[in-house]
Amino acid sequence: MGDDRVVEPLIFEISRPGRCAVPLPDLDVPEADLPEGLVREDLPLPEVSEQDLIRHYTHLSQLNYGVDVGFYPLGSCTMKYNPKINEEMCRLPGFVHLHPYQDEETVQGALFLMYYLQEFLKEIGGFAGVSLQPAAGAHGELAGVLMMRAYQIDRGEAHRDVILVPDSAHGTNPASTTMSGMRVIEVPSDDRGNVDLAALKAACEEHSDHLVGMMLTNPNTLGLFDEHLEEISGLVHEHGGLMYGDGANMNALLGIARPGDLGFDVLHYNLHKTFSTPHGGGGPGSGPVAASERLADFLPGPIVAVDPDRSDEDAPFFTLVMPPKSIGRVKAFYGHFGVMVRAYTYIRMLGPEGLRRVAEYAVLNANYLMHRIKGMYRVPYDRTCMHEFVCEGRIPDAPDVRALDISKRLIDYGFHPPTNYFPLIVREALMIEPTETESKETLDAFADALLKIAEEARTNPDLLHEAPHNAPVRRLDEVRAAKELILRWEG
Ligand SMILES: Cc1ncc(COP(=O)(O)O)c(C=O)c1O
Numbered sequence: 001m002g003d004d005r006v007v008e009p010l011i012f013e014i015s016r017p018g019r020c021a022v023p024l025p026d027l028d029v030p031e032a033d034l035p036e037g038l039v040r041e042d043l044p045l046p047e048v049s050e051q052d053l054i055r056h057y058t059h060l061s062q063l064n065y066g067v068d069v070g071f072y073p074l075g076s077c078t079m080k081y082n083p084k085i086n087e088e089m090c091r092l093p094g095f096v097h098l099h100p101y102q103d104e105e106t107v108q109g110a111l112f113l114m115y116y117l118q119e120f121l122k123e124i125g126g127f128a129g130v131s132l133q134p135a136a137g138a139h140g141e142l143a144g145v146l147m148m149r150a151y152q153i154d155r156g157e158a159h160r161d162v163i164l165v166p167d168s169a170h171g172t173n174p175a176s177t178t179m180s181g182m183r184v185i186e187v188p189s190d191d192r193g194n195v196d197l198a199a200l201k202a203a204c205e206e207h208s209d210h211l212v213g214m215m216l217t218n219p220n221t222l223g224l225f226d227e228h229l230e231e232i233s234g235l236v237h238e239h240g241g242l243m244y245g246d247g248a249n250m251n252a253l254l255g256i257a258r259p260g261d262l263g264f265d266v267l268h269y270n271l272h273k274t275f276s277t278p279h280g281g282g283g284p285g286s287g288p289v290a291a292s293e294r295l296a297d298f299l300p301g302p303i304v305a306v307d308p309d310r311s312d313e314d315a316p317f318f319t320l321v322m323p324p325k326s327i328g329r330v331k332a333f334y335g336h337f338g339v340m341v342r343a344y345t346y347i348r349m350l351g352p353e354g355l356r357r358v359a360e361y362a363v364l365n366a367n368y369l370m371h372r373i374k375g376m377y378r379v380p381y382d383r384t385c386m387h388e389f390v391c392e393g394r395i396p397d398a399p400d401v402r403a404l405d406i407s408k409r410l411i412d413y414g415f416h417p418p419t420n421y422f423p424l425i426v427r428e429a430l431m432i433e434p435t436e437t438e439s440k441e442t443l444d445a446f447a448d449a450l451l452k453i454a455e456e457a458r459t460n461p462d463l464l465h466e467a468p469h470n471a472p473v474r475r476l477d478e479v480r481a482a483k484e485l486i487l488r489w490e491g
Pocket of ligand 1: 077136137139170172217246248249270273
């Protein structure tokens with residue numbers, strides 16, 4: 001086995017003829033041969049004892065790194081601790097055994113939960129309506145830009161097809177716009193990490209007749225709150241455009257600022273980031289989309305509403321409705337219900353005060369960490385950050401050391417690396433998001449490791465170039481690993 005492979009015997013390698021992990025019951029039907037071709041001789045089943053089986057899978061699980069194992073400062077991903085009560089609630093039999101084809105009368109509890117989750121998200125963001133349909137943040141973005149386009153068509157402006165996207169936006173913003181069939185025009189940032197107002201003004205003027213709107217990630221991918229939001233939304237609205245807010249970073253704003261009050265017309269949430277639902281491996285997530293009065297009629301549906309004709313004073317009856325000018329369904333049935341139960345539980349457990357504390361601690365933790373390391377790691381946009389910050393993964397006096405080497409060495413210290421090489425406007429970017437759930441001891445241990453690594457970079461750079469040294473997998477050729485996945489065991 002090569003240097004770069006997991007040194008864990010595969011289940012086929014520990015297999016021995018005749019071993020079995022389960023006591024099979026005596027045969028109580030006549031013995032029969034399986035139809036020809038059903039069993040392939042070249043696909044033998046592994047034969048292992050119960051103990052072998054348990055050890056094998058337990059070892060494999062120990063090779064995995066997650067938030068329940070240690071610090072996971074992956075910028076832009078908000079890898080906060082997910083309270084286990086969320087899991088308990090979404091596994092309640094009454095939720096687990098629901099079927100999407102059940103009549104409304106029989107699922108009033110589930111509709112109650114969805115209705116109040118919509119109401120909480122309306123209140124948290126300052127919006128008039130919410131749809132829980134989209135299955136992820138990027139899916140919410142796609143729904144949002146389609147709503148903006150539908151609004152422009154509805155008012156007789158079907159020729160409008162331009163969306164402005166700053167260079168500090170999350171990568172999914174230009175991707176969603178392009179998928180929706182509209183044109184992306186990039187707007188540069190200024191030297192404080194804000195949208196460059198002069199460039200925005202020029203872009204608005206140039207594309208005035210074609211402007212659908214602007215997509216703004218706020219806080220942006222530098223972890224910075226734009227200092228000119230009012231001017232930005234004023235300019236875009238003046239030219240007939242709408243403001244889309246990428247609300248994936250709402251854990252920096254909860255209980256403090258509401259995008260709906262700041263000029264945004266539509267926004268998506270990432271329930272799997274802000275509201276503590278798991279989001280490893282790409283899903284399942286949930287990206288509800290929220291809209292102002294102006295856009296609420298265009299929301300994807302169905303959404304949950306109270307039916308006044310079937311309600312009485314203390315017993316509202318919940319029903320599914322389609323907003324009058326809806327862009328339609330964007331997801332089968334009603335979205336990812338299990339994720340909604342977790343987010344609802346999180347919001348109810350914390351309450352308004354707790355949610356505000358989430359934002360306060362997220363911002364405090366990021367600023368504390370930034371101040372601990374910025375003497376050694378340059379922070380190019382050096383001002384108070386929100387829930388994350390971006391520094392350069394370059395060490396003075398160690399010219400050959402790159403962000404990737406630093407990240408790989410962090411693995412040796414037991415930490416998950418930060419996001420690398422994103423955003424693109426920072427050289428050798430390390431994007432660090434500690435989240436609100438980490439203690440000062442953890443933040444200090446991480447800062448100490450980064451400072452120690454900076455020292456190693458100067459004195460023994462090869463230690464970094466060859467890292468990780470004590471992880472189950474050594475340094476991989478990541479591009480090759482992603483393109484040539486080995487998914488089959490070959491004996
Ligand atoms: C700022 C921002 N926008 C959009 C997204 C996309 O969300 P998703 O990965 O759920 O599609 C993310 C994901 O982390 C994000 O951080």
